[in-house]
Amino acid sequence: MTTYTNPVLNADWSDPDVVRVGDDFYLTASSFGRVPGLPLLHSRNLVDWTLVGHALERLEPEEEFARPRHDRGVWAPSVRHHDDRFWIFWGDPDHGVFQVNAPGIRGPWTRPHLVKAGRGLIDPCPLWDEETGEAYLVHAWARSRSGVKNRLTGHRMHPEGTALLDEGKVIVDADRIPGWFTLEGPKLHRHDGWFWILAPAGGVGTGWQGAFRSRDFFGPYEERIVLEQKDTEVNGPHQGAWVRTPSDEDWFLHFQQRGAYGRVVHLQPMRWDGPDGWPVIGDAGAPVLVHPRPALPAQPPAAPATDDDFPGGRYGRQWQWTANPRAGxxxxxxGDGLRLACVRTPDAHDLRRVPHVLTQRLPGAPSIVEVDLALRTEEPGARAGLAVLGDAYCWIGLQRGTDGRVHLVHRFAEPVAEAERDAGQSRPAPEGRVRLRIETAPGARCRFSHDLGGGFEPSGPVFAATPWRWVGALLALFALAPAGHAHDVGEHAGAAAFTRFRIRPR
Structure with missing residues (x-):
């Protein structure tokens, strides 16, 4: 019998939720302030996943996400299939509960609809109860916006998913459960005559997975811990999705917080435990690292795309902007290759504040990242490069100097710093071309190097990647130029061409 090894998605696919439709499984995840949002992944065996698109083309309100909001936006979505449509609900902690829906996973998806306005409303999950015909929604709270946390609130919902029909009732108050804290991320199900809420608690790095059940949606609920770290290396295993296969096997996908790598996704066996009827996840409630594969049809090995030749100047689905993109x-x-405009910006010395940065997830395994770059601008100070972007960041690339020549530069910024510093010695790049490389090692330690035509040479010290507040570090491509005056902001000052982007195991 063949086995699989966790994590099955070894990169930052935060807060995963999964739904099965026929023989196909679909996964979505938090995308926070990156655009497009709500990634859509597909699998037929729960182990091998491909990225097939996104459900959210732009973040709303448009003006708020015109600049980077790295830890805001789309939090902990839930995906369901009802009435021959896919539905995704998510919480924006600053605006409320939204939903989009579509007749097929590839769309067309509706524009975001605000189901309930309010600050601190997060992690919503709907349920259309086939037994009663009623529709419900449960959500958690963000204390930073509402002053409330550790509680789950339930509502009756309009069957069309457009509005909530009452003011809501606290159906689980974890302040009343000894030892429980930071209860959030509820997923609502109906099973064996019970309403079930599968919800994590205890924090992303140290927490556990809880299960709650009641005969009535509004409670009272009894609780049990059904997955925790125990003596394994999988810290904080929680917040995920229960899914049942066509042959009635039960499985649970959850995340593990891994610092700069973000929240990687694990697959756990699951069963309903005899006369007590409670779920048991993993190996008697502890996460497994290696396990026999689900009894599902064979599927060729697959993973979300990373490499890109940028055919016709178009970038692949794996790339996301750090804000709502603008034309140009x-x-x-x-031809092939990505042409990024050197957009004038007042934040030229702080990539964390630049909206026109194209990103993808940092691989969770040691890797070698490479890309070719050509700088095509006569503007002094215009630059482009390859970065590891987080609360601290580091990049290597090309810059047009005040002397008119193009230079290879390598710079970094610390978490509290507002400007970059040199990470390596500048040197001429006579042809304005370079091949850039980042080698990652355990602990997200990154070694930068460059090839100006004579082979790769290392540049600067090793850089330890850092996450954002809720987001793993990102690989990034960028091009920009300093803004001389306020009216210059957004104008273009030449361009940069990126070709042959590759990521391979180290």
Whole structure:
């Protein structure tokens, strides 16, 4: 019997939720302030996943996400299939509960609809109860916005998912459960005559997975811990999705917080435990690292795409902007390669504040990242490069100097710093071209190097990648130029061309 090894998604696919439709499984995850949002992954065996698109083209309100909001936006979505449509609900901690829906996983998806306005409303999950015909929604609270946490609130919902029909009732108050704290991320189900809420508690790095059940949606609920770290290396195993296969096997997908790598996704066996009827996840409630595969049809090995030749100047689904994009940031053309405009910005010395940065997830395994870069601008100070972007960041690339020449530069910024510093010695790049490389090692330690035509040479010290508040570190491509005056902001000052982006195991 063949086995699989966790994590099955070894990168930052935070707060996963999964639904099965026929023989297909679909997963979505938090995307926070990156655009497009709500990634959509597909699998037929729960182990091998491919990225097939996104459900959210732009973040709303548009003006708020015109600049980077790295830890805001789309938090902990839930995906369901009802009435021949896919539905995704999520909480924006500053605005409320939204939903989008579509007839197929590839769309077309509706524009975001605000189901309930309010600050601190997070982690919503709907349920259409086939037994009664009623519709419900449960959500958690963000204390930073509402002053409330550790509680789950339940509502009756309009069957069309457009509005909530009451003011809501606290159906689980974890302040009343000894030893429980930071209860959040509820997933609502109906099973064996019970309403079930599978919800994590205890914090992302140290917590556990809880299960709650009641004969009535509004409670009272009894609780049990059904997955925790125990003596394994999988810290904080929780917040995920229960899914049942066509052959009635039960499985649970959850995340593990891994610092700069973000929240990687594990697959756990699950069963309903005899006369007590409670779920048992993993190996008697402890996460497994290696396990026999689900009894599902064979599928070729697969993983979300990372490499990109940028055919026609178009970038693949794996890339996301750090804010709502504007026309002209990337240019389509007849050949291959990504052409990014050197957009004038007042934040040229702080990539964390730049909206026109194209990102993808940092691989969770040691890797070698490479890309070719050509700088095509005469603007002094214009620059482009390859970065590891987080609360601290580091990049290597090319810059047009005040002397008119193009230079190879390597810079970094510390978490509390508002400007960059040199990480390596600048040197001429006579042809304005370079091949850039980042080698990652355990602990998200990154070694930068460059090839100006004579082979790769290391540059600067090792950089330890750092996460954002809720988000893992990102790989990033960028091009920009300093803004001389306020009216210059957003104008273009030449371009940069990126070709042959590759990630391979180290």
């Amino acid at each position: 940031w990337a240019t389509e053309h007849s």
